[in-house]
Amino acid sequence: MSAVVSIGIAAAAGADVAARLAPEVERAGFHALWVNDTPGADALEVLAAAAAVTEHLVLATGVLPMDRRTPASIIEQIGALGLPEERLALGIGSGSGGAVGALDRMRDAAAALRAGSEARVVVGALGPKMRRLGADASDGLLLSWLTPDAAQAQSREAHSVSAAAHIALYVRAAADPAALDRLDVEAERYAGYPSYAANFARLGIRSRDTVLRPDGFAAGLDAYRAAVDEVVLRAIVAGDDAADYLAFAEAAAAAV
Template sequence: MTASVSIGIAAAAGADVAARIAPTVERAGFHALWVNDTPGADALEVLAAAAAVTERLVLATGVLPADRRSAAEISARVAALGLPEERLVLGIGSGSGGAVGALVRVADAASALRAGSEARVVVGALGPKMRRLGATVSDGVLLSWLTPDAARAQAREAHETAAAAHVALYVRAAADVAAVGRLDVEAERYAGYPSYAANFARLGIAARDTVLRPDGFAAGLAEYRAAVDEVVLRAIVPGDDAADYLAFVEAAAAAH
């Protein structure tokens, strides 16, 4: 297995940054631009800016929370923004609405989106129940915060559940030594979330073991590419302007 490689940014980076970097991401041969939804920012709006300046690049959300963005609202927003559904991937997740009803909430949203759109749908999943659900009711799963070995095991499990399931993995990555501090802060933040802390404990890994740092970037990326179908390099950069992201894209292109 040799995974495709994609670039990921936060919606908070903004539409202007997405429009600046998307053509470079496409020219460099990356598979997709993933935008994770963040409070106060709309991943779909950011993707619309990228769509306007690209022709082939896959556009993906990672992930839209089903507890605060209904399938009907997502579909209406996709239509209003004129997003090209033939190259759109709608990543959805349970959100922060609690574990009770999460599986049903995500299953209903995935079914509704697949029925009402040409876009592919993947489910952001931590635990085994949500991973099985994603493999069976959608086009695949979006994993996050895993070592290569853990990612390989979960990808194998998903493919055993549904052979055609697409397994994508978010990997937080810093290509510039000036961004390592922000990478460490990001890892510590996720390690403090109860659901992620429980998942790290269950897997016997630490958040800091699941990231790519400037030293060993290329070798680490190769390990991840051997584990899943798609590696999404979630860019952690020194600053927040387009130049920082463009430098990351160039470094990532050289590494893969």
């Protein structure tokens, strides 16, 4: 069975963009709208704008860093914003707080969020220890920057730990040739981060091999859908207007 397909944006795109995009994402039949939490922009606030104009679309964060947030503050904010917990998926990550204690910190955070809200919790993970923890101690994993083969191998590994684990995969994607420069910059930026560089080296892949480009978009999406439970098309667009994101969603819907 092919994976469900979702759309992802950065919180920096803003609440206005999310409010215009979310109803179209829902109407097109996508599973969820994922919002990256970025410095200076709040994923939960952006999702609140999307929640107000949708009825059943899943609302997800990818990811809330546990070095900048606490489970208690997240639970409090969910309540203050009136987010629909039955539609909410909290992607969490260890952030840049260092490797020491990261596994315990993430295990504790997942447990606290699951106990304090009705939202599903998925763990953003690169290495095998964090992937195993996510499959065992949360509702699933959020993977990123993988080829279809690598994603399938990690998905099978996680399902061997927990058959019920939901495996989502962020795939940076450009549907418009005018967005290719931004896509390449994004790939090179992540290739320069030490943790991602180490992961690419460990897997023997390059960041540029893990993205979807306009040429071969549909075929590439099919390959990813065969590998995991959910493919999140992280929209890389030429401009920053809502129209750019709406055009991406329309092109992505045609490829599903």
